[in-house]
Amino acid sequence: MPRRQGPVIFSGIERYAAFKKALEMDRSAVLGEVKDSNIRGRGGAGFPVGLKWGLAASVQAEKRFVVCNADEGEPGTFKDKLLLTEYPALVFEGMAIAGFAIGANKGFLYLRGEYRGLIPVLEKELSEIRKEGAFSKKDITGKKAFDFDIEIRLGSGAYVCGEETALIESLEGNRGEPRNRPPFPVNTGFLGYPTIVNNVETFAAVPHIILKGAGWFKSIGTEISSGSKLISVSGDCEKPGVYEVPFGITLREILKMTGAGDTKAVQVGGASGTCVPKREFSRKIAFEDLSTGGSVIIFSRKRNMLEAAENFLRFFEEESCGQCTPCREGVPVLLEGVEKLRKGECSGKYLDDLLSLAETMQCASKCGLGQSAPNAFVSIVEKFKNEYKLSKKRGKERVFNG
Ligand SMILES: Cc1cc2nc3c(=O)[nH]c(=O)nc-3n(C[C@H](O)[C@H](O)[C@H](O)COP(=O)(O)O)c2cc1C
């Protein structure tokens, strides 16, 4: 059973009251409220939600779609599972409000394959919504003025399918591989129609914004990062679990809250995130500092950070879809580098080459997977220099042969 601190936001609100309120507002007023709240996506990248919705709404199209990204594949993240288990109505309500705001009648919940056990709970909630007609509006003549329905689709265990364009490919029944962008899904998404893809937590926050107002939302967090964030805390601490915290909380405060002692590092943002050493524990969870989808992994002094780097890279080696060279070929080279570092066989020159390769991957990979795959490696070799010794021998080896 997860532990929780708070709640700051996810306190009970009357079921579907926000959707009813949204229906009484003009579409543009709903969009305006979401924009004014300054809410940014909770899945990790932090794209402004109001801007995304506004772009999808502004494209001329016959249909539009709303997609809830419940793939939750980032190692160390489990907060969306909690939301879907305990607050499914809130997530669906946020999707319906999005549908009303952008002019979409259909939504998909793309559910991580491993979470298939949640389907009965989610379907039960959806059948109650349909029975009550909770997401429909009739005009004064009794005709339907708006209705919104949600279908659940199951992923099959590929991490890359959490990337929004790969997710859309998968929804269309194709192999889940990232698309080239542009065009972006807000223009050309599911079946070529404007589509918004948002994280579970993003949708769950929206009913609160509509009911309590943008000003209330902005009163929590920092100037740049409004509201609260769910974090999934795991690793070396006494009280792992899901916590709701205001943006701006420091790592030191999180460690205290979760009963962590003897901590030497915190990996923020999962395998694709960054590893923070003790001397930087005053850093904040916020888009302007440590941006994260919510994974916080705590490492005590007994952990070997090169082993951690290797673990994360093995994950990417397994999950790379193989479409583009920097990611497909770069990850195994970084893995070789970690092995050399562990054996003390890596020269300073070789390490420089690895860091330059990492930079190329961050710039030239086609999607966020390859762009973020070197992050943990880079932060560990740069910030945990006492964990390895460079070889004095001037190595002849090159990162790439040929
Ligand atoms: C490899 C990869 C995996 C991702 N997995 C997820 C995921 O499981 N859930 C999620 O919400 N976003 C994930 N994202 C980010 C999505 O592409 C997208 O930015 C997000 O769903 C947008 O929602 P938000 O703006 O509400 O955060 C992933 C991105 C990449 C590159």
Ligand code: SF4
């Ligand atoms: S970066 Fe990796 S996961 Fe993304 S398209 Fe390229 S090979 Fe596939």
